[in-house]
Amino acid sequence: MDRRDFLRKSAAFLLGSFFGFHGLSRAFAFDNHLPHSNQLPRIAMIIDDIGLTLSAARQFLQFGVPITFAILPRLAKSEEAALEIHAQGHQIMLHQPMEPLNGDLDPGPGALYVGDEVSRIVSVLAENIAQVPFAEGVNNHMGSRFTASGKEVHEALCVVKEKGLFFVDSLTSNRSKAYKTARELHMPAAYRNIFLDNHLESEYILRQLRRLKNIALNYGHAIGIGHPFPETARAIGLFLKDMEDSGISLVHASDLVLTA
Secondary structure, eight states: OOHHHHHHHHHHHHHHGGGGSTTHHHHHSGGGSOOOOSSOOEEEEEEEEEOSOSHHHHHHHTTOSOOEEEEOTTSTTHHHHHHHHHHTTOEEEEEEEEOOSOTTSOOOTTOBOTTOOHHHHHHHHHHHHHHSTTEEEEEEEEOTTGGGOHHHHHHHHHHHHHTTOEEEEOOOSTTOOHHHHHHHTTOOEEEOSEESOSSOOHHHHHHHHHHHHHHHHHHSEEEEEEOSOHHHHHHHHHHHHHHTTSSOEEEOGGGGOBOO
């Protein structure tokens, strides 16, 4: 499978389920949103699935605005991408593979599965974090089955907390317990509001970005997750022109986590 097929298939699973719970993030926990302040509304954009090539990240580095890159572990360019992204002042997260509901889909190397012993969860996560230099946080890659399993997700988040990292629930399932568990563990956590590119058309992605902006205007902050497709990069470039004089600031994901 080549890079584009891998990313498309990963995104298809992650984002195809979006149709079944597109209102979830709005209803999920706005009672847990960040305290109101005098700050400008803020948006964080996370670009998932980095690690197969360096060019995937570079098309977003050119924008010169804060972007958070979620890097898959154990891929050919995982470590090198992390070093280059960090050198340019952007934030890095581990994009932790987790078991999906669809058993025909492979979440990739370094994945966590329902039924894993605590010792395996600890060792796999520790190795994955070590493979992504400068990682400050973690979000889930796939994981619709794993994040719905309270026991395993609790054990995984205990490791994330112990490592001093924040967590962003990608919300690949409306049954995810990950964000709630993270809050119960009193660790810095957030969840995505919108998937940007479940249709690979720049005009559609631009509309999603504008929806993200409206959420930020209404609630003070919003997190969008996209993937390293040329269509996504093109739409973000157009969106940044829209953002001029918008009164919204672009920030890294860590700036939008709810702390204990």
